[in-house]
Amino acid sequence: MTSVSGVPVTVPASAGPGDTRDRLLEGLNPQQREAVEYRGPALLIVAGAGSGKTSVLTRRIASLLASREAWPSQILAITFTNKAANEMRERVEALVGQKAEGMWISTFHSACVRILRREAEHFGFTRNFTIYDSADSRALIKRIVKDLDADAVGLTVSAVANKISKLKNELSDVESYARQANFNDPNEVMFLECFRQYTRELQRANAFDFDDLLAQTVYLFRAFPGVAAIYQRRFRHILVDEYQDTNHAQYSLIRELTRSPEPEALGPGDTNVRILDDRGSVPPASLTVVGDSDQSIYAFRGADIRNIVEFERDFPNTKVILLEQNYRSTQNILDAANSVISNNFDRKDKKLFTTIGAGEKIVGYTGYSGHDEAQFVADEINALHKSGIAYKDMAVFYRTNSQTRALEEIFIRSALPYRIVGGTKFYERAEIKDVMAYLVCIANPADPLALRRIMNVPKRGIGPATEAALQAHADRDEVSLRESMRSVELLGLGPKVTGAIRELVDLLDELTGIQEKTMVPNLLQTLLERTKYIDALRASRDPQDEARAENVEELLAVAKEFQRNNPGGRLLDFLTEVALVAAADELDDSSGTVSLMTLHTAKGLEYEAVFITGVEEDLLPHRMSAGEPGGPAEERRLFYVGITRARKRLYLSLAMTRSMFGDVSVAMPSRYLQEIPPELIDWRQSPGDATSRGGTQPRALNARREKFSYGGSLPPGPSATRPAIRQHEWANKVTNQVRDNGDLTLEKGDRIRHVDFGDGRVVDVTGAGTKRIAEVQFDTAGRKRLLIKIAPIEKL
DNA sequence: TGAGCGGGTTTTTTT
């Protein structure tokens, strides 16, 4: 195999058989080819949106393997989501025509878990540690804040949680924070105590939070050079995607991995002599990073744009390759994107271009309310679908998760198949967290958080008083909560409670004992049967509990699926996988549904048609970003990311009024709309129209009109001289009324009256049972699809 | 112990 020296070489290296090399470079432009074939210590690929970076990265790995420059086990590729990782692995394997066993392609977090599971014993953890998600961390912090009465100095749970997270991303720990803390500030002293206790509790629980996964791995490498050396020797080629969104901890991890291992750390058993250079030491791994500073949207969780901006300075002998040709979007979409992002000063100018052609104009729409806007989106999706675009090729983006409500209500009513990516996730549901907590108790008996969660679920008469008694016993004897349950008979509790605790702890211990040799679905099945968890839900009077029972059964199906994909997988692997699923991982490409997601989740994805909703001040840019330095610029990048997801059709929509916290407030068009050349937008209903209705709307909207010019895109003639906008143009003032029509039946030709849309005629009826859908041509509001059972309609 | 009620708070984005 070719040795990798520290000297940059542009490789004409025998990239395997010629035809393999040709295949790897097929269809690539010169810059892309160079990005695949360049060899050297450090490569920065500045890849604009849609410039084919994933393809380049994939082929670069394939090229390393095909030319035998690297074994699969010497490659570490970091992607942003697990889904991207799986896709990349499949594509590499397809390119090199073999299973690339031993190749690490994963997210930062997954890679760190893998390392920590192997090495946790070095520093006081065991390999079966629990991973606390943000909700778990919050729960723990909440307890601590309460115990310490930190409210008293104005510390809230979220303030503490955010600050701890931020510090960990900066690789600060309790000691380093304490060294520079101001001890005259009671708030800071209290925070320090919270931080200290939180850290101690995690350690005791044998648990890491999300931020620890990164920070503790860095700590591990720094504190144990021998451990670091294992990975420094092993990984010869490190590739990082979405580098603009790395935070300091991630940056440091990469730094550690691309160091030469210290010579004394090389054990005598080190047989990997092939990679030794002339001086007898192991050269650092080569590093490839791909990113686009215009798409940096995670500063709020510590991403530091300087990591990419200063990459060349950080890593000497860096080769930089720019990919500017866009293969995704039409020129109109790119022009809009370019002109929006050009308003961010302090960036290297770069302009995306395409040879695809101008394409359709961007469509703009201003709704009366969020529901109205949603109705527009639904109608357009319906029209696009009829024109031949599959549901799965369309997506609706929004800034905040709360915007899903109106969209969902309308989509359900319009009988559109949709799916929300992310948001309130499956694994965040209480019943799923309960069952997962049982599994955590089985895997990691030291974890008291999980144990407390399930202690009295389902109800078995173990209340707070009993729990406190157990905890007191645990504290006194300095044992775990689990251990104190084992000696429950010594506590002098009532016979009923004692019996319940005995039963629970015996069950947990029994399952802990067999977890290593039991299939996950079987373990889960046994658990559910013995705890009667599902039975308890089914017996409940709350009608929602039936749905919860179904969710738990769904989890069982997930476990079976996991076992199918990982025949050797054990409980610990299952828990790891579940803990690290990201929103974008849930995406099922084959599903015939419209995808709804936040702009953040949309990163890295692309669709034929994209709807960006809520393009309003205080939403995009979000109100909360105004105070942050660099906030508005980051929001602009977010908008840019959204725009550049679209291949052919882009819709921008907003509403004049938006309900928040239960009451309605007036919304203003986003400043970013003015940054798009007016001739690129075809306003179906512009903010100008929306405010010229006269009469009842708040003054602020009328005032706003003067400041907004939508150029030639307005319908001809000043609004005042047009016959007053007739009521029917506002016929779609959609309310959120829903009703149950029982078994109302409609047939083609029936006349109906709709609360929002007025009168209309049924032109088609499809579907069956409760899913019967009427296609209605309204006299004034256009054509709509309605779910007959719930639409606010009556037959005339 | 646990159901039910009233009052306060909430929404930025995520691994």
Add this chain to the structure above:
DNA sequence: AACCCGCTCA
């Protein structure tokens, strides 16, 4: 509007 919390009463 929806959720969480703490309090009261059975």
